[in-house]
Amino acid sequence: MMKYIKKLIFSALFALGITSFSVTANAACGKIVMADMNWASANLMANVDKVILEAGYGCEIELIAGATMPTFTSMNEKGAPDVAAEQWANAVANPLKKAVAEGRLHIANKAPIKGLGEGWWVTPGTLKRHPELKTALDILDHPELFPYAEDPSKGAFVGCPAGWGCQLANANLYRAFEMEKKGWVLVDPGSAAGLDGSIAKAAESDKNWFGYYWNPTSIIGKYNMQPIDFGVPFAGSENWDGCIVKPEQECADPKPSAWTHSEVNTVVTDNFKKTAGNEAMKYLEKRTYPGEVMNAMLVYMADNQADGADTAIEFLKTQESVWTKWVPSSVAKKVKAAL
Amino acid sequence: MDFFDQFPVMEQQELRDFKKGIDLAFRTFARTYGDAIESFFEPLLFFLVWLEKLLINSPWPMIILVLAGLAWIASRSILLVIGTIISFLMIGYFGMWKDTMSTVAIITVATLVCLAAGIPMGIIMARSNRAQATLLPVLDMMQTIPSFVYLIPILMLLGIGKVPGLIAVCIYAIPPIIRLTNLGIREVDKEALEAIDSFGATTWQRLTKVQIPLALPTIFAGVNQTIMMALAMVVIASMIGVRGLGVPILRAISNQYLALGLMNGLAIVALAIIFDRISQHYGKRIQKHREGRNL
Numbered sequence: 001m002m003k004y005i006k007k008l009i010f011s012a013l014f015a016l017g018i019t020s021f022s023v024t025a026n027a028a029c030g031k032i033v034m035a036d037m038n039w040a041s042a043n044l045m046a047n048v049d050k051v052i053l054e055a056g057y058g059c060e061i062e063l064i065a066g067a068t069m070p071t072f073t074s075m076n077e078k079g080a081p082d083v084a085a086e087q088w089a090n091a092v093a094n095p096l097k098k099a100v101a102e103g104r105l106h107i108a109n110k111a112p113i114k115g116l117g118e119g120w121w122v123t124p125g126t127l128k129r130h131p132e133l134k135t136a137l138d139i140l141d142h143p144e145l146f147p148y149a150e151d152p153s154k155g156a157f158v159g160c161p162a163g164w165g166c167q168l169a170n171a172n173l174y175r176a177f178e179m180e181k182k183g184w185v186l187v188d189p190g191s192a193a194g195l196d197g198s199i200a201k202a203a204e205s206d207k208n209w210f211g212y213y214w215n216p217t218s219i220i221g222k223y224n225m226q227p228i229d230f231g232v233p234f235a236g237s238e239n240w241d242g243c244i245v246k247p248e249q250e251c252a253d254p255k256p257s258a259w260t261h262s263e264v265n266t267v268v269t270d271n272f273k274k275t276a277g278n279e280a281m282k283y284l285e286k287r288t289y290p291g292e293v294m295n296a297m298l299v300y301m302a303d304n305q306a307d308g309a310d311t312a313i314e315f316l317k318t319q320e321s322v323w324t325k326w327v328p329s330s331v332a333k334k335v336k337a338a339l
Numbered sequence: 340m341d342f343f344d345q346f347p348v349m350e351q352q353e354l355r356d357f358k359k360g361i362d363l364a365f366r367t368f369a370r371t372y373g374d375a376i377e378s379f380f381e382p383l384l385f386f387l388v389w390l391e392k393l394l395i396n397s398p399w400p401m402i403i404l405v406l407a408g409l410a411w412i413a414s415r416s417i418l419l420v421i422g423t424i425i426s427f428l429m430i431g432y433f434g435m436w437k438d439t440m441s442t443v444a445i446i447t448v449a450t451l452v453c454l455a456a457g458i459p460m461g462i463i464m465a466r467s468n469r470a471q472a473t474l475l476p477v478l479d480m481m482q483t484i485p486s487f488v489y490l491i492p493i494l495m496l497l498g499i500g501k502v503p504g505l506i507a508v509c510i511y512a513i514p515p516i517i518r519l520t521n522l523g524i525r526e527v528d529k530e531a532l533e534a535i536d537s538f539g540a541t542t543w544q545r546l547t548k549v550q551i552p553l554a555l556p557t558i559f560a561g562v563n564q565t566i567m568m569a570l571a572m573v574v575i576a577s578m579i580g581v582r583g584l585g586v587p588i589l590r591a592i593s594n595q596y597l598a599l600g601l602m603n604g605l606a607i608v609a610l611a612i613i614f615d616r617i618s619q620h621y622g623k624r625i626q627k628h629r630e631g632r633n634l
Contacts, residue, residue: 149500150388158499162577162586163593188586189499191578193487197494198580204370204495304355 029059030275033081035066036308040298041113041216042086045289047312049085052323055338056331057280072096075105075269082272083284086112089263096267106273108284109266115291117262118166118214121225123199126208135231136177139210143183146210155184158198158211161191165245169259170212172244176254187211199223214262218302221295230258279331286326293322313339369495380502383452387501391444391582395437402440403427410613414620419613426609435584435606442573442583442610449505449569453513454562461520461561462546471521478514486511486575494579504581512569519561523554559622563615570611 032053036046046063053059064081066074071084072092076099089096099105120136126145133139139146143155157179159170167188174186189195195211196219202209203223213220215227234240235257243251244260266284273281297319301311316323316339324332349357394402403424410416410423430439464471490507497503527550535549551558577585584603591600 149498149502150384161589163590167590187499188580188582190580190586190589193490193494194499194579197491198499201369201373201495201498204366205373303359305358 029053029057029277029280031060031062032083032272032276033062033064034083034085035071035075035081036063037066037068037071037084037086040218040301040308041294043308044294044297044301044311044315045085045112046083047308048315048323049083049284049287051312051316051338052283052327052331052335053276053280055335056327057276057283059276059280068092072267075267079104079269079271082269082276083108084267087265087267089265089267090260093263096265104270106268106270106281107265108268108281109287111288112264112266113216113289113291113294115227116215116264117259118212119259120228120230121209121211121213121220122228123203123207123209124224124226125203125206126210127226129208133228135229137231139228140177140179140182140184146208148185148187151185153183155182156187156210157184158187158189158195158209160189160212161195162188166212168247169244171248172246172251172254173257175248176244176256199225216289216291216294216298218295218298221292221299222302230256232256232258234258234260283327283331287323288326290322293319365492365495369492373496377497377502380497383448383505384500384502387444387448387505390448391441394440394444399431399436406613410617413617413624415624416616416620419616419620422616423613426613430606430609433602433606435587435603438582438584438587438603439606439610441581442570442585442607445501445505445508445576445581445583446566446569446573446610446614449508449512450562450566452505453509453516453565453569456509457513457516457561457565458520458558461517461558462524462551464517464521465524465550474517478517481510482514486572490575490579499580501581503579504576507579508569508572508576511572511575512565515564515568516558516561519564520554520558523557523561524550526557527553556622556626559618559625563618563622566614566618567611570607570614573607 034046034049036043050061050063054061066081066084068088068091071081072087072095074080075082075084076095087096096105096107100107122133122139127133130142130145133142133145146155146157148154148156157174159174160166171186174180174184179186187198189198189211195213198211199209199213199219200223201207203225210228213225219225235255237260239255239257240260243254244257266287268281268284297311297315300306300314301308304310306314316335320336323335327335348354406427407420407424410420414420427439430436460474464474486507489510493503493506497506531549531553532545535545540548573581573583574585574588577583577589584607587603588600590596591603
């Protein structure tokens with residue numbers, strides 16, 4: 001009997017010890033669920049956040065798989081997961097505004113990655129050979145520099161694969177800039193593989209290439225693709241949302257315009273703000289990846305076929321000057337120790 | 340015991356380096372020879388573009404007339420001629436004329452390329468057991484390897500467009516013509532061969548006067564299969580930038596446009612049935628002609 005009681009007391013003490021220990025460890029933070037989105041840059045960011053928040057702020061992080069729409073819907077309706085590191089906001093603009101106004105969601109960082117967005121790009125060799133090509137308007141005057149394989153008298157502008165939303169936008173901009181009259185053909189690459197392949201082919205053999213792509217991506221980083229200024233300002237959301245992104249028959253008179261700004265935020269729930277505290281919020285506010293660093297990491301990821309967790313470690317090890325600015329030095333020390 | 344529980348797997352880093360090595364080797368190859376290979380295919384591209392433009396720019400009644408004429412010459416069946424005319428009228432009426440002409444162009448050129456390369460290969464295979472033993476597994480691979488796998492190296496080598504599309508189509512469509520040419524020649528009666536040998540025929544005479552004519556029905560079954568398989572690849576070819584009926588189908592897939600997908604899919608079916616019947620009837624007529632002479 002005595003033995004039994006002793007055992008009970010010991011185990012109770014033991015259990016108490018563990019609980020109190022975990023309480024002290026998590027004093028500043030709590031249990032956080034983060035969305036691990038299904039594309040490379042968001043996947044990397046979630047894993048970097050996990051390491052820094054766990055090692056530096058004592059949070060307990062669980063990553064769950066996510067995608068733009070399902071994750072936002074779940075955060076908006078159920079308040080979980082707590083953090084979406086790279087939430088493309090254009091698709092969810094209105095409900096996000098409403099949720100922020102009601103205080104259910106908070107935008108922790110308005111631009112987690114610099115130089116992000118969609119647009120028109122050329123191979124770096126193109127700019128080296130023809131430094132006079134400053135804007136898209138300059139390029140459009142020189143279709144002969146981008147000969148189309150099937151009709152070399154015309155220039156090839158590589159648009160978006162059939163069926164993607166950006167296909168409509170590119171087709172309408174093609175009309176708005178009067179590219180057909182200027183001697184251009186809008187080439188449909190057919191698929192993501194086709195689009196990537198046409199860039200890879202042109203960049204590997206150092207040929208000129210002009211077309212649509214988006215950032216941050218490993219393709220842009222790997223081949224050092226150069227964004228092209230449109231040479232015209234953004235012609236208003238009425239033109240863009242009411243015409244450019246619509247099918248041709250619903251867009252009678254498209255106006256030349258720069259690509260619409262892609263709103264990308266780090267979105268957190270109210271629960272995160274409360275449990276993780278101000279320190280963690282401050283970290284997310286400061287956490288902005290320079291575009292070229294993000295692209296370099298994506299290239300590392302693609303070249304080594306590494307996953308987000310491996311790449312996060314690589315990032316924390318090699319890019320200290322970037323991430324140590326995001327956190328106080330005491331936190332940086334803890335994170336470094338954990339690596 | 341560990342050995343039996345855990346499969347002896349290649350070390351992860353080594354495996355990664357191995358894969359990277361293959362990628363790099365191919366990239367270097369593509370960078371060095373890409374341009375040369377591209378210019379090698381230039382005449383083919385020229386022919387393909389010329390044929391597509393011809394088909395698209397000719398007045399539509401003329402195209403239908405020519406196709407109906409072809410159907411008549413090949414089959415002598417008034418039913419098939421009427422079916423051809425109605426199918427193409429409907430394709431045009433539903434706004435798929437241009438895409439259909441692009442598809443007809445690439446299928447025609449792909450079939451010609453496959454025949455030009457495949458029949459000689461089939462003959463070589465029939466003449467040498469060693470050639471047959473080496474080629475058969477290659478043909479098996481070409482027919483079963485998922486097309487997306489060879490799209491990547493083709494893209495790296497030739498970029499996007501008609502020629503890479505054509506090559507992708509041919510990789511899939513050429514095996515039947517090779518196989519059936521081989522089979523047809525091997526199945527020629529020994530007596531017929533003995534007879535021509537006894538007349539002192541040369542190898543060339545033996546091939547062109549006896550083996551190929553007697554194998555022609557089987558070879559035609561191969562032509563027919565090659566056309567059918569080329570049509571089956573239309574959508575895949577569109578994924579690397581070939582214009583035609585595959586493009587609206589891809590658009591339909593990513594947007595769940597039921598009607599668009601169905602209409603363009605049925606247009607491919609119509610093309611397939613027409614080409615199939617024409618080539619089959621033609622094959623049968625050759626056979627009938629031969630049977631007639633034998634009587």
